[in-house]
Amino acid sequence: MVLLLHGEPSWSFLYRKMIPVFVDAGFRVVAPDLIGFGRSDKPTAQTDYTYARHVEWMRSVLFDALDLTGITLVCQDWGGLIGLRLVAEHPQRFARVCAANTGLPDGTVRLPDVWWQFRDFVQRTPDLPIGMLVSSGVTVPMSEDVIAAYDAPFPDPSFKAGALSFPDLIPQSLDNPATPDNQRAWSVLETFTKPFLCAFSDQDPITRGGDLPLLERIPGTKGQPHTTIEGGGHFLQEDRGVELAKVVIGWAQAD
DSSP states (O other): OEEEEOOTTOOGGGGTTTHHHHHHTTOOEEOOOOTTSTTSOOOSSGGGOOHHHHHHHHHIIIIIISOOOSEEEEEOTHHHHHHHHHHHHOGGGEEEEEEOSOOOOOSSSOOOHHHHHHHHHHHTOSSOOHHHHHHTTOSSOOOHHHHHHHHTTOSSGGGOHHHHHGGGGSOOSTTSTTHHHHHHHHHHHTTOOSOEEEEEESSOTTTTTTHHHHHHHOGGGTTOOOEEETTOOSOHHHHHHHHHHHHHHHHHHHO
16 A cells, blocks of 8 residues: 655645555555544644654654554655654555655754745744745646645635644754654664665755665665656656656556
């Protein structure tokens, strides 16, 4: 089965082009909305959201409620920050991992300036234009209907606490509360030998080069058919979703 984890500030609508491709190939697909996004519950205080809570919320639904095993994980953006923690904490439940425009910050690396520009925009904009933010991270212009679909789960600013909280939850310093957990996760990932594929796009200024730590530190990346998705922006599921799905299917079926 395939688990699709989205990130900030999207929801599982992001995977609508990929899900039919996986289903047609015979895969069961699970694409949950993170708490604070999509059709999931949306606590209204930013203090309700922590990195640890996001990991636990997702763990509880995927493992306690759904008891998923044999998982092929496809993760992008915060989907990787949460998903790779789950892989490290429950490696027995995963068969393989595909990382696309994501990573696992451990408090030792500063994100690029373009990300800080995004973070500063979020800080000064309590009524985040969700659809506009997604559209700014693609290479193929999105229609007004698609932009509206990204806005739909957030009818007013009270629904946007989750999106507002995410940037400052990323551990970019050693004193961040999530830094020790992510460093412990890396110690497990450095022993993870199951297939691990990197499928980053070529036009994402935020995660450019983010595949290198994965390739250098995770043994499961060795010998895998890593690929660069050409023509894709940060939200490569929008720009090149069918192509990404076919890459994952070919890789998983060849395993």
